[in-house]
Amino acid sequence: MNPIGNLNKIFESRIRLGVMSVLMVNVNEEVSFNDLKELLEVTDGNLASHLSTLEENAYIKVHKGFIGRKTNTTYSITKAGEKAFKGHLAALEAMIKFNQ
Amino acid sequence: MNPIGNLNKIFESRIRLGVMSVLMVNVNEEVSFNDLKELLEVTDGNLASHLSTLEENAYIKVHKGFIGRKTNTTYSITKAGEKAFKGHLAALEAMIKFNQ
């Protein structure tokens, strides 16, 4: 059986993988654009484009708010995102087990 | 700490990941070009190019031989390849654990 058939194309990018991982860990907290940027050590433009890919796939949700009058954008994982990410991790785990 | 800092760029391709996985499992057997092609369900040209990337990085070794007079090419993982792949799997595992 094809060992890579269940991997999710969207999660082949390290940055998208990292975003999902961070959002998964912090399910109950708001994670801001800047948190992600610092955690993953990426340029803001690059991060923004990966975030929009994840959003287009409905794997994450964006909350645009304010702190006072200053914009504050936070991100969270969706149900679909959780499911997709868990599926991908399961596929990776299966591959890893295969190798032990 | 950056959750994706230890991932190996070479293994972001599903096909290269699959090749390494197959070669890791079958350390003691010869794995032919055609075995890989059928296991991973890829076109031969595509497979060839990924194999050559892995070879350039010294992660796999090629054995060109014959069965009778017909060419027979097989592949195996190198020590460096094993090390790199295990490192990548460890990084993935760390990320997965982070998520449980």
Add this chain to the structure above:
DNA sequence: TAAAAGCACTTTGTGCATCAAAGTTATATT
């Protein structure tokens, strides 16, 4: 014995993705 098929590629070409850098708009700080 001619045609078809298999092996293991290489070449070519398209389209997409990654990424950095610079630009943008609005607010905040000094």
Add this chain to the structure above:
DNA sequence: AATATAACTTTGATGCACAAAGTGCTTTTA
């Protein structure tokens, strides 16, 4: 008034994945 921060968008370069077609050699089949 000048600089900085937030959260992007735009631009542009580079590279990658992939399919398809071509290649040279051998084997099988009609």
